[in-house]
Amino acid sequence: MVFGYVCFFRLEELAIEDFKKLILSQDALKMHVFLQFVFNSELLREHCRESWLSIYDATYIDNKIIGGVEKNLPNVSDILRKVEIKATGKVHSSLS
Numbered sequence: 001m002v003f004g005y006v007c008f009f010r011l012e013e014l015a016i017e018d019f020k021k022l023i024l025s026q027d028a029l030k031m032h033v034f035l036q037f038v039f040n041s042e043l044l045r046e047h048c049r050e051s052w053l054s055i056y057d058a059t060y061i062d063n064k065i066i067g068g069v070e071k072n073l074p075n076v077s078d079i080l081r082k083v084e085i086k087a088t089g090k091v092h093s094s095l096s
Contacts (some may be wrong), residue, residue: 007038020079032087041070
């Protein structure tokens with residue numbers, strides 16, 4: 001939950017190097033699976049958006065949460081690659 005909170009609500013407040021240290025301090029395979037989901041806006045729209053609508057306003061979800069993921073993807077793409085290499089030994093992801 002903490003990593004979800006950071007990725008969706010506080011990533012812009014955190015220095016990218018600090019985020020990288022936090023992510024790399026965890027199990028690489030778990031972080032790889034998590035980050036591949038969190039930074040895929042299509043999957044978020046397909047699997048999470050409907051549930052989030054019971055809590056948040058649609059504009060907030062689209063602009064702040066999913067929009068924030070899309071906005072931050074270029075900043076975290078290097079971290080995604082490093083975690084993927086650490087977890088699998090290769091880079092296969094289309095997200096990074």
